[in-house]
Amino acid sequence: xxxxxxxxTFSILFSCGNSSEELLEKGRNLMKEQRPEEAIQFLNxxxxxxxxxxxxxxxxxxxxxxxxxxxxxxxxYSQAIELTPNNYKPYFxxxxxxxxLKQMPEALKDYNEAIKLSPKTADxxxxxxxxxxxxxxxxxxxxxxxxACVLNPKDKKAFYNLGNxxxxxxxxxxxxxxxxxxxxALELDKKYSEAYxxxxxxxxxxxxxxxxxxxxxEAEKLGNTEAKELKTTICK
Numbered sequence: 001x002x003x004x005x006x007x008x009t010f011s012i013l014f015s016c017g018n019s020s021e022e023l024l025e026k027g028r029n030l031m032k033e034q035r036p037e038e039a040i041q042f043l044n045x046x047x048x049x050x051x052x053x054x055x056x057x058x059x060x061x062x063x064x065x066x067x068x069x070x071x072x073x074x075x076x077y078s079q080a081i082e083l084t085p086n087n088y089k090p091y092f093x094x095x096x097x098x099x100x101l102k103q104m105p106e107a108l109k110d111y112n113e114a115i116k117l118s119p120k121t122a123d124x125x126x127x128x129x130x131x132x133x134x135x136x137x138x139x140x141x142x143x144x145x146x147x148a149c150v151l152n153p154k155d156k157k158a159f160y161n162l163g164n165x166x167x168x169x170x171x172x173x174x175x176x177x178x179x180x181x182x183x184x185a186l187e188l189d190k191k192y193s194e195a196y197x198x199x200x201x202x203x204x205x206x207x208x209x210x211x212x213x214x215x216x217x218e219a220e221k222l223g224n225t226e227a228k229e230l231k232t233t234i235c236k
Contacts (some may be wrong), residue, residue, distance in 0.1 A: 016211055020050035027059055036063040054083035058090045065097055071096055088117035092124060097132075104135055124150035126161070133165055141165045149181075159185040169200055178202045193222035200227065204234060 129144030219227030
């Protein structure tokens, strides 16, 4: 089984207005510049100005996560949720944190809540699919990756992940679906060496050696050493 790609995008809300919001904006800009320690200083001030600024708590949680201060990040995400329980983003961020801490069932609950609040956000299904895969819930992972593909049909990672889980499932129908999804990923990125490699392996399983070798050759051309080794073994 090849790697499942985590599409990790922490969510920070955006708005402008009063002085607390201006401090929040400065903190966000510093986060974009990869300066979380400095960002926290401004986010602290934003919260001092307005203790109900949920966006500032959420943003500070992201900064704290980046610094590895997981307990403090958890507190900030939870406070953001308490202040704005109908906003999916702190649930999503807290789920990512819990996944990092190997708190898988708790992370799943937060993903579920985020999806209830924002059922058309593709990233939620993509990341929950990764979690379902890690929990060995292959059927649920496939459902989530399928939905991610529907909601964002230009995301090669969603098709790649779906292909990988179908490949691992291994029955004839799943192998065919894996082939379809790896080909779709390659339509989106013709230099996606991992997709060529995995498509080649699927085709080997489907007893299509000639087509398999063509894809392994493409992966090798793109510098994929695993494809080169497999090609030496399989292709004559």
